[in-house]
Amino acid sequence: MSSVNCNDKEACSKGDLSKASIITFFKSPDALRHMSLKQWNDLVFILRVENMLARFYALLVRHHMTSIIPAPALRHFINAYRMSAKQNNITAKEALSLTTSLSEKSAFVVFLKGAGYAVSNSPASMGRSYSDIDILVPQKQLASVESFLTMFGWVSAELEDYDEQYYRKWAHEIPPMTHHSRGTVLDIHHNLIPPVTGIHFDINGFVDEYQEKVNGVTVLKDVAKFYHSAIHLFFNEDMSSAFRDMTDLYLLATSGDSQPFFNDVLSIATNYGFEREQMLAIYFLNRQYGVAVPDELAARLTQMEKGLSGLEIKLLSHLVLPKHALLKGGDVGMLQLIGEVRGHMKKMPPHILTYHLIMKSYRGLAKLLFGKHVFLKEEQK
Secondary structure, eight states: GGGTTOSSSHHHTTOOHHHHHHHHHOOOOOTTOOOOHHHHHHHHHHHTTTOOHHHHHHHHHHTTTTGSOOOOHHHHHHHHHHHHHHHHHHHHHHHHHHHHHTTTTOHHHHHHHHHHHHHHOOOOGTTOSSSSSEOOOOGGGHHHHHHHHHHTTTTEEOOOHHHHHHIIIIBBBBBOOOTTTTOOOEEEEEEEGGGGGGGOOOHHHHHHHHEETTTTTEOOOOHHHHHHHHHHHHHOOOOHHHHHHHHHHHHHHSSSSSHHHHHHHHHHHHHHSSSSHHHHHHHHHHHHHOOOHHHHHHHHHHHHHHHSSSHHHHHHHHTTOOOOOOSTOOOOOOHHHHHHHHHHHHHHSSSHHHHHHHHHHHHHHHHHOOGGGSSGGGOOO
16 A cells, blocks of 8 residues: 555555545645545545545646546545536626625725635635635725625624624624525625734735735735635634645645745735744645745744644644544544634633633523523524
């Protein structure tokens, strides 16, 4: 089983896949050529959980290697690939419609994350799957944008009063809106980071400097896409999609010369902050994906590693890898819980975090005892 590039000899002898082997397949799809049918079956399960089936198939299309996929596995890859392509077509139409309709209501409408990758055909758009469309608008115009969209069929999610307050007071986005007939989900952001952090982020300056118009809609330049993705990954409590996000970063960084690209990323961090998150992204791309960095940056990465807790590095190194029970060491439920605590601690001051945890625990217990309806508004019951 040497073709699987598994580091665990016992696992290899049984035909099990390792976390490292999944990254090897992504970087060098030739390693897939001698997979057994069982390994293909396991790979389908793993990639489906990671929302990576379409991306792997797109990778094999690019390398003219789709013929190596066994028939029982092929339909799963093709279905995911078709769904991704359909999603991208829908997103392109929604993006043009939203750009046009909001042009007089908002100083800017920037498409972020998966939707931003797709509509700009960026390197990270390859087989990318996503569940909603993320846009960024100025905070001062947030209320008028929300009100305007409500008149044209977009409906805000019905939330419990506490969750509604969380979004409105502490988050960098409002509750998701869903189009009543098309079913499209829209996340409207007014910043890249939550105001609860107390960190001032000059979002207007950032957008002015790093926005670009592509295919009639506004997105971030690729270097700023990387910057935002790194913040979203490492300054966050939810790392369930961390492997997919790492492959986003890999595709963005390696579409050209990665060394000047990383310099540009760190230049943004010098002006707007969150250097640590950028360094973590570059660190794991270097250590786990073998992406080259210049000597000066390599020394900085080593210095950063020494300055971080060994436990934090070990935790993140597990969470950014593929996660599935079929992988050796792939069941990381407890580590994900610790990762959530880490993310909340980074985003929330201690007194607010304490209050938030008490409220969520109290409300969770009340719903367990009295039913899920106990905190619903009258019109929601």
